[in-house]
Amino acid sequence: MEIRIQNVSMTYPNGKQALKDLNLDLQTPSLIGLLGPNGAGKSTLMKLLVAALMPTSGSIQVDGMPLAKTDRLLKAQLGYLPQDFGLFDELTVVQFLDYMVALKGLRDPKTAIQEVIRAVNLEEKAKAKIRTLSGGQRQRVGIAQALLGNPPFLIFDEPTVGLDPEERIHFRNLFSQTAQNRLVLLSTHIIEDVQSVCDQLVVIDHGRILFTGTPAQLIQAAVGHVGVFWEREVTQGQGLHITSRVNTSQGIRCRAVADTLPAYAQPEEPSLEDAYLYLILQEAIQ
């Protein structure tokens, strides 16, 4: 599956420009992490990809065909977990998934439901009414419905919100396995999730793409711009963006990103989080 986004801009009726002249190619198999600060345009991009919105200009092509003409075809191959969604509280987990199976027109609903319930670890709650589920369990129902029928194209918007650490690791692995033969787009704020599973990264801010490439490429770009120092050594902090402060027996150890590191800072190997923050910092400076 190949999705080509060409010169796409999106302006909402209230005048807010969410995306500006966006170009992006997505191909199977890959697990693409979509990163960006709040309000960067991530959710808008996802809505465009699920044909919930039409771009103001530009085109989106799915396997060479314009999305506007093939939206049913796209939806037949799509699993989507939005950031904010509702469930039918009065149904049980199985009933809700059965409902979604019917909407998706899948054959052999029983097996499909069993598979996804197992995948999201909800066997115990399969017959529970949705209204009785916790926030994390509801999130897992949302993931389960997206996985129904093994769709070749999956979009997850903040999928691990509300999950406990153990579940997060479980889902990271699940996404990683899922992406072996599919196209998975994962939007999240949690860099760890992206770092551990994504083979490709897209960073957007203010409706523009700041970076596309592998996590290693993003980290490489930040080499020499990450340093550590003792807080007591700080003489001038201009241009310095502290990313962590750790209390130690010798004092407070700080980690920071900067375009030019000060002399008292000792260069350090950047993490993906450092690299992301450095990218956003650069954008802000520009």
Place this chain on the structure above:
Amino acid sequence: MCKIFRYECKRLLWNKFFVGLLLVVLFYGWQVLNSVTILGVSHTAPFSPWSFGDYLSRMSPLLWIGALLFLTFFTSPKARRTAVLIDATQVVPRKYVLTRCAAALVGTGLLTLACLVEAAVFYGWYFGWFDWGTLLFPALVTLVPLLIFALGSGWILGSIKPWLVYSWMLIPFVCMALPLPKTLGIWDGSFFNEYPLTLGTLDPSFTMPVTVIMMQCILLAAGAALLFFHSGKNRGS
């Protein structure tokens, strides 16, 4: 779509809202039957199509509210949050909306059926009267256009703004307060009280002037058209 229909029916009917609504409708109906219908309207028997029609028109505000409340299951802000998931599926919007509408229609139909059964029990109990076939036509002509129109118009309004459905519930009360033209007599019940007196015979059989039939047909057509055209535009809500 059968499965969707089944689940939608379950959502609408298998809850305390429907049970509560049913009890309220039955209680209200029994009060109407015992206080008003029992005396008959326009010199006719309590079990004449005219008195029965009067009973139905007195019940119609509650049925109207019931039908619109069923729609709130699909148009409420909470339901709209689920629509995000549904919009991402390949389901044909028109089919889906019509399926949901059919479920709402079943709910409304069950409420109506409860009213009819209650009246049948009442007629059997008090008068030993069981010739229910004669009441079918007035029941159909009174309620079907009204309820289809309620669903069609309510669906459109609900998809614009959820609170509009609640405002639309006040329409029957507005109709009761305003002087309506005779062609809309079914809406405020005046048709069943006034028209038989103009027929010049005692215990007239049930007939309707062409204008009233046309008005009911227009309502029915308008309701169906609103449902059909709207169903093509929207699915989740």
Place this chain on the structure above:
Amino acid sequence: MKTIQLFPLELRRLLQSRLTWLIVLLTVLSPLAGLILYKPASASTMLSIYLANPALAGGVGGGILFGLLTVFELDRAHRSRVAVLMDAVVSPLCMALVRLLALLAAALLTLIVTMLVWFPISWVLIGSVFGGTDYVLAYLLFMGLALPLSILAAASAYQMTRRADLSLVLFAAFAGLSLTIWTDHWQLCWLNPSVWALSDDFSNFRIFRSVAYMRLTWLAALAGIWTLSYLCVRQYGKGLLGSLARNMRQVYRPMISLLLLTCSGTAYAVQPMVDHSNPDESVMSFYDLPYLEGILCSGRTAQVYPNTTAGTVTGRATYQFQNTSGQAQTVAFGIQPGYTISSVQANGANVPFSVGDYQEYNEVMLEVTVPAEEAVELAVEYSGFPQENRNLSTMQGAAEISTEYLCLENAALAPRLLNVLPDEGMYPATVEVILPSSMMVIPFGTNEAEIVAEHEDGTSTWRYEDNGVGGILYAGDYIRQDIQTDGITIQFYYGRKHQAVMEEAGAVNAVKTVVDYCTEHYGPLSFSTGGTLKLIQSRVSGGGYASNGASLLDEADFTAANLRDSSKGAIPGEVMIHELVHQWWGLGNMFDSFDNTNPWSAEGLTVYTTYRIVKELYDEEYAQKHYVEQWQQAVDDYYLNFYVRNTEYLAGLPEEEQLQISNSLAYVRQYCEMPLKILKAQELVGGEEAMDQILNSLFNRELNWSYPYLTYQEFLDACGLTEEDLTLV
């Protein structure tokens, strides 16, 4: 304590909502509907039109709006998912109470704003009869109390069901029942109290008391239900029953609910406003009691002390009996069902008595054992709050007792003797009544009352002589105007506040015209008391009556509203015409009044004559429409009624419905069918002039003293017709 702290916070939040202000605005405007669309008070007095109707409409509109606001506000926390945050800081029970208090405060605020806005408008509309007390009480009771009732009902529904949609349906049905099915039950219509009229010229405390009683009964009931629903407020993730069980652990909570519901149930069951008279008005068993042998009544007295503040009456009545039977006798009296008998003494000694359970025509039977002594003076002490006839429970207000007005009729004045014949054909009676000096006492009949003592506390004792077992007494802030007509002096009594309207309406001329018409057509009245006739304006009551020497004029006969109404402006009060005509047709030896189901009664000729007066002296078209066509309509409605045509179904109906149909028969036959027959007779005998001559001859006929009453046969004979000739098709 927390509740008190949170209340201003919640009220401020509520008042910051645009929806609240929209509801407040619509509620303030809702009395407007009472001027245009919703007019439950049908009387034509100014206060009915411009005060009662707007206030009632305000109550209905405001009540519904505040019910909706309540559901919306209670659901808001769940809808916007802040409940989980709030529950973490404040107990849901505490918050439920705070929300209720905030809504009630908003309702109070709305009421105050409404009253301020509508005060000048009402003043201008009502004109000279506007009164501040009536205004405040009408808005407080008719409108104000509807708001807390609606809030409690809607909040209870929501707290029990925790669903906005179901709460809306429950509230809609509850309001719908009050507005439709329950309108005939004054205690059930919680939203729209049964108020059919407010008096312009006299006070309205009785109807205000009745509405207040109904409202307070419902307030207790709904507060009880709310307390019960308060126990259902969901806590600790439990459902309805779980939360209920948990919240009931503090025993005082269910006890309060139970107490309120018991209070309400008791208040409903033992309401003091209306009696339990037999709804079958064809039964007059008190009149059918056989007279006792060997005992006669030679006279009676009554000392009556109305309490014009509390609306109650205390009295002492004495009866002189000649018991020649040599044995104890059980004497029966009809007493006001609202009164209790504190003691009955015969010649100074207590004697046994009992008060029955059966009531009819606003009376209950008191039975007293009179000892076997030849001369017995029986003294009965009674007191209480007069109740009104339950068959007129949606038209309450007649039993008004205040410093402005009172009317005590028969058993409400003093126990009415039922089964003892008079000595020498007379029941001489002396009645004394103590009232504020500002009130004028007017006995309804030929007698005059006079002041016999004036007291330091601003009251006076009035005394008058009467004859008969009953008697009617009017008192109030009246003025008297004497009208001279052909040989009769009419003492015209009307309320002081009404003077301007009476003068503008030309009431004196209207009265004179009616008397002249009847005298000219049927002959002069023969009076036993020097040719005087009292015409007394009663508080608005929807009708009237007449007796020898007195007729009633309804307050609504002449109102400023009627004068403004061009379609009715020219026609004077029809109750006044009707009751004056009764002096010719209906009193003395004219009709046998013992059978109230007989179609041939005083009403046939009186209604016919009223029609003729309206037709000839005022408006022919109006007379045709409001008399002939309405008679015909009523007769048609009755005879075409399904149950009248198919009597086999009638027996299957509940008793109340059966009586409703059978009671309407007597009315239709006397008031509608007979006038139609007389009208037909008029056509057959050659027209109005010929009929007038026949009626003149009947009025002046020579009486057969063995049966002096005018019979239908005599009427037919005078017309030269048979019963069949007058059969209506």
